[in-house]
Amino acid sequence: MxxxxxxxxxxxxxxxxxAAVQGETAVAEALEAEKTAPFDAVLAIGKAACSMYLGALPFLARHHQALVITKYAHSEDPRLAGTPADILESSHPIPNDNSLSAGQKALDFVQACDSNTNLLVLVSGGASALAEVLVDGTSLDEYRNLNERLISGGADIAEINAQRKRLSRIKAGRLLSHFHGGRVLTLAISDVAGDDIGVIGSGIGACSNRDINYRGKIIASNxxxxxxxxxxxxxxxxxxxxxxxxxxxxxxxxxxxxxxxxxxxxxxxxxxxxxxxxxxxxxxxxxxxxxxxxxxxxxxxxxxxxxxxxxxxxxxxxxxxxxxxxxxxxxxxxxxxxxxxxxxxxxxxxxxxxxxxxxxxxxxxxxxxxxxxxxxxxx
Structure with a gap:
């Protein structure tokens, strides 16, 4: 040859x-298999957030609400222009001011869901840096320096995400603990060893409140x-x-x-x-x-x-x-x-x-x- x-x-x-793990296709196939009532709200976070949101569109209520948070230059698909999605771009792999703004918007979005809301959460790699709400007493500069030290020092993603969880108000299942709607389904594309939904995006799509009608599912992997x-x-x-x-x-x-x-x-x-x-x-x-x-x-x-x-x-x-x-x-x-x-x-x-x-x-x-x-x- x-x-x-x-x-x-x-x-x-x-x-x-x-192609076998592309966000749009993977989400569409997963939701087709679900055969449940349309979702009223969708929160998509990660490098594949836009693609995943496009895959979800046929399964969303006509007048749904959508917040899509992704990496700079990852929201250029022209099909997004005709959707109701609020699309935010922020920094990866090192968080910036936009990451904090996006994190607060994500928290506000989940808290605003009423008792009848069916929420779809779409998570892919990169979510940890793209959206964050820091615990009191931690500055963005401190958080950025931590990420830079871990990444340049050769830490693996599990170690990096463990440190991020410690300083976050929305990671490790904390974001969805603020959901008080009907049900929430998280579909995740795995970028971690073991395909653990509690590690992907530092657990931003996991749920720490057992009283919530929650289910999480891995839809694509290495x-x-x-x-x-x-x-x-x-x-x-x-x-x-x-x-x-x-x-x-x-x-x-x-x-x-x-x-x-x-x-x-x-x-x-x-x-x-x-x-x-x-x-x-x-x-x-x-x-x-x-x-x-x-x-x-x-x-x-x-x-x-x-x-x-x-x-x-x-x-x-x-x-x-x-x-x-x-x-x-x-x-x-x-x-x-x-x-x-x-x-x-x-x-x-x-x-x-x-x-x-x-x-x-x-x-x-x-x-x-x-x-x-x-x-x-x-x-």
Whole structure:
């Protein structure tokens, strides 16, 4: 197989995995199966909030109320213009003033639901940073500094969200404890290991009040994306070398682990999921954990003609960049100057961009952690 053909196959397989967990489709399928009365109000929070809201529209009351909170530049679908949704954009991964405004609006929205309201809550990754109401005595600067220390220090999402819960008035099920309507259903796209609704978005879609008519359901996950990729890969004639959710731990350790798997394995398609961590130096450059992992893998496969590897965030962004990750091969390490410097300064995104090996998808309407896909050929 030619190098370009393998790269195109990996892009296609990656997007097939995305399609299997896309917010609009996942919400529509879940609500079709519910077959319950229309919802009067909907609160959608996360990177996939707009896509999820669009999927819910056929199942909402005609004169419903809607509050949609998402990341900057994630609400550009023209179909939203014809809806009654109040759409707010705020910052991710580090909260800002808009995050606090959005959090207060979310709290007000839930508190305003009357006794007859049926509330639909749609949650996806990114909700923790996008909406917040801080406990008394905690300033935004203190909260931002905490997030920056945790993220740059290599903390995983479970640890970060645990700290966020401690300082929040709306996380860990507290937001929905203010609901006094008829019933509430939370549909969540999982971006955490274990698919725990109490961890996704720091538990903003969970409910800590047992007296409330509440139910929560996971509708999309990394496993679902991986399974679609594997099925599509088989349809395209690939043998499956390995499929696992094992992208946990520091990116350096993950790169070593993956390289051992496919080096010892047979030719075919390799599919991995999860969310590695990265410890950043002072004043980091361009790129996030996926672009760093892609360049680390390029270092390990330099001059090998038998491997092509895609590393991507399923939300279409990596760190604070507009790139999802990287698509590398045995020559990536040589296509731009100073790859080792790029790794040491957390500037892998710039290196991959200059090398022409960056992966760009745009916002995907979902967020189920990260994926690594590799094709190993016989020659």
């Amino acid at each position: 030619r190098l370009d053909d393998a790269k195109q196959d990996l892009k296609h397989l990656f997007m097939m995995g995305i 496993a679902i994306a991986r399974h679609r990729i594997v099925a599509t890969g088989r349809e395209r004639g690939y043998a499956i070398g390995s499929e696992a959710e094992n992208l946990y731990g520091d990116v350096g350790a993950v790169a070593t682990r993956l390289d051992e798997i496919w080096t010892d394995g047979q030719p075919g398609l390799y599919v991995f999921g999860g969310e590695p961590t990265i410890e950043l130096p002072p004043n980091p450059g361009e790129g996030g954990r996926n672009q760093a992992l892609a360049l680390l893998l390029a270092q390990r496969i330099q001059n090998r003609p038998d491997l092509v590897i895609l590393v991507g965030g399923t939300d279409g962004t990596d760190g604070v960049t507009a790139s999802a990750g990287g698509l590398v091969d045995g020559q990536t390490w040589f296509r731009a100057p100073d790859p080792e410097l790029a790794l040491s300064t957390a500037n892998s995104g710039r290196y991959l961009r200059e090398a022409g090996d960056v992966l760009v998808t745009g916002p995907t309407g979902t967020n189920v952690m990260d994926l690594v896909l590799a094709v190993k050929t016989a020659g």
